[in-house]
Amino acid sequence: MIPLRKILGVLLIIGVLFPMLLFLNPFAWGMRRAPEYVRSERLEKVLEEMNNEINKSEDIEIETYNNTPNLWYLRDCQNDKLDSLENFEIQFSKVKNDSFIKEKIKKYAPLIGEEIGCKCYDSLIFKFELKENEMQQSVIGFKIK
Amino acid sequence: MKNSFLISVSFLKYQSAAYLFVILWTVLIAKVQSMFVIFKYTELINEVLFFIYFVVVLSSVILLIKQISRIYFSSESNIKRSVWIVVNIFLYYGVLLADLYLASQFRS
Numbered sequence: 001m002i003p004l005r006k007i008l009g010v011l012l013i014i015g016v017l018f019p020m021l022l023f024l025n026p027f028a029w030g031m032r033r034a035p036e037y038v039r040s041e042r043l044e045k046v047l048e049e050m051n052n053e054i055n056k057s058e059d060i061e062i063e064t065y066n067n068t069p070n071l072w073y074l075r076d077c078q079n080d081k082l083d084s085l086e087n088f089e090i091q092f093s094k095v096k097n098d099s100f101i102k103e104k105i106k107k108y109a110p111l112i113g114e115e116i117g118c119k120c121y122d123s124l125i126f127k128f129e130l131k132e133n134e135m136q137q138s139v140i141g142f143k144i145k
Numbered sequence: 146m147k148n149s150f151l152i153s154v155s156f157l158k159y160q161s162a163a164y165l166f167v168i169l170w171t172v173l174i175a176k177v178q179s180m181f182v183i184f185k186y187t188e189l190i191n192e193v194l195f196f197i198y199f200v201v202v203l204s205s206v207i208l209l210i211k212q213i214s215r216i217y218f219s220s221e222s223n224i225k226r227s228v229w230i231v232v233n234i235f236l237y238y239g240v241l242l243a244d245l246y247l248a249s250q251f252r253s
Binding site: 005006008009012013015016017019020023075 | 187202206209210213214216217218222230231234237238241244245
């Protein structure tokens with residue numbers, strides 16, 4: 001009969017070798033998450049407030065995922081290593097009422113500008129498409145610096 | 146002499162201390178980043194650390210397997226050593242995670 005100690009030893013060796021399947025797996029390294037833009041809590045709050053106000057009359061979603069400012073960009077900005085400043089982009093899903101959205105954008109742009117910290121961005125850009133005319137994209141920009 | 150040194154309790158303790166140091170240093174990098182951004186070459190240092198930790202992990206695999214086989218597959222039983230090796234294996238998992246974290250802290 002195999003003694004219990006030897007079985008334990010084999011289990012421990014498996015326990016040491018098993019994580020290597022992940023650690024030395026090139027696919028696992030390839031899957032590592034790229035640094036992406038993460039909203040600050042205060043910005044999240046302002047955007048939620050804006051979203052709620054707009055959603056009273058029409059159903060839209062506000063996205064900030066396509067911003068370049070990721071971990072590296074913000075670190076470079078902190079260390080003054082940036083050659084040029086990026087814009088901060090806020091995208092709306094398709095909207096019905098053009099003038100209503102523009103009015104809300106004008107109301108919230110200064111608040112958002114305050115929350116994103118002006119040091120690292122050149123302009124605040126709002127982008128949206130009209131439901132009736134999908135080919136045309138409206139862009140409204142506010143200079144921060 | 147060489148064989149018994151690798152499984153001596155004092156060596157197992159030093160091994161744990163080394164693993165703990167690696168883990169704590171990575172926790173510092175993760176939690177107190179403001180301490181590190183004052184260095185101009187933070188990312189380069191992180192990259193060098195990543196490769197050092199990588200070598201530590203790979204050599205640990207060989208070392209741990211040697212230790213386990215000498216402690217668990219010999220007729221002589223020593224509870225103290227058997228417990229230390231298990232502690233070291235858990236700390237080795239911590240070093241693995243630390244290295245995986247550092248992999249995301251430099252630009253490739």
